[in-house]
Amino acid sequence: MKTDYLxxxxxxVYNEAENLDxxxxAFNAYFAQSPFQSKVLFVDDGSKDGSLSKIEEICANNAHFEYITFDRNYGLSTxxxxxIDQVNTPLTGYIDADLQTTPLDFDLLLNELGTNTMAVGYRAKRKDTLSKRIQSKIANFIRRSLINDGIIDTGCPLKVVRTEEAKRIPFFDGMHRFLPALILLQQGTVKQINVRHFPRIAGKSKFNIFNRSIKPLQDAFAYRWMRKRYINYRIEKVCLV
Known part of the structure; x- marks a missing residue:
């Protein structure tokens, strides 16, 4: 039976086999209580730890789960x-496989989305290690200093965006750090909502001091360059033959 998903x-997913059960x-619990019809699309980013086998098992037994898989590891932005290229529903959500945020909080974002283009979470009470919090503070300071987009917590892995607008986002390697800023660049609007945060209890973080500070610095300069040259226009009248 066809389900009209919202x-x-x-x-x-990259080497998250320990987390996938x-x-x-978590998603089955969310689907059972949410008034919004949703489904999951796993994107296996060339995992080498058995994640793909686990994903295939999950998707084979539940119509609310789908997947695509890469031939090798390409990175989070890709x-x-x-x-996003595969999504065919009105809204697109995003969450990390480490479950440091909960699918249950998608309803907070959906209830607050309103007429906005995007709703994003921010982690007011983070449960990360001290070193990870310091790295994130450095990355957020760099981003705010260079692009000043007003986003409290751009790295929060809980987001909802209108799919039509998501498909228009100009993509580049590292753009996952700037999704709300890229929506603002398209003259969209972003709503920020406080969400829960939890410690990682399985698997290993893929982030380190390099990709939390040096890479964001490089990407912030790339975003500033693109922002100055980005094309926005509104058509007032059309007469085409």
Whole structure:
């Protein structure tokens, strides 16, 4: 029986086999209580730890789960773009497979989305290690200093965006750090909502001091360059033959 889904939730996966049973359980709990019809799209980013086998098992037994898989590891930005390219629902969600945020909070974002283009979470009470919090503070300071987009927590892995606008986002490697800023660049609007945050209890973080500070610095300069040259226009009248 066909289900009219409102949202497809992209879950990028890179070596998260230890977390995937929890991901399935968390989403099944969310689907059971949410008034919004949603489904999951796993994007396996060339995992080498058995994640793909686990994803295939989950998707074979539940119509609310789908997946695509890469031939090798391409990185988070590419995984998000590939997911967006496949989405055919009005809304696109995003969450990390580490479950440091909960699918249950998607309803907070959906209830607050209103007429906005995007709703994003921010983690007011983070449960990360001290080193990870310091790295994130450095990255957020760099981003705010260079682009000043007003986003409290651009790295929060809980987002909902209108799919039509998501498909217009200009993609580049590292763009996952700037999704709200890129929506603002398209003259969209972003609503920010406080969401829960949890410690990672399985698997390993893929982030380090390099990709939390040096890479964001490079990408912030790339965004500033693009912002100055980005084309926006509104057509007032059309007469085409």
């Amino acid at each position: 949202m497809t939730i992209i879950v990028p 929890r991901v399935k359980e 995984a998000i773009k590939a997911g």
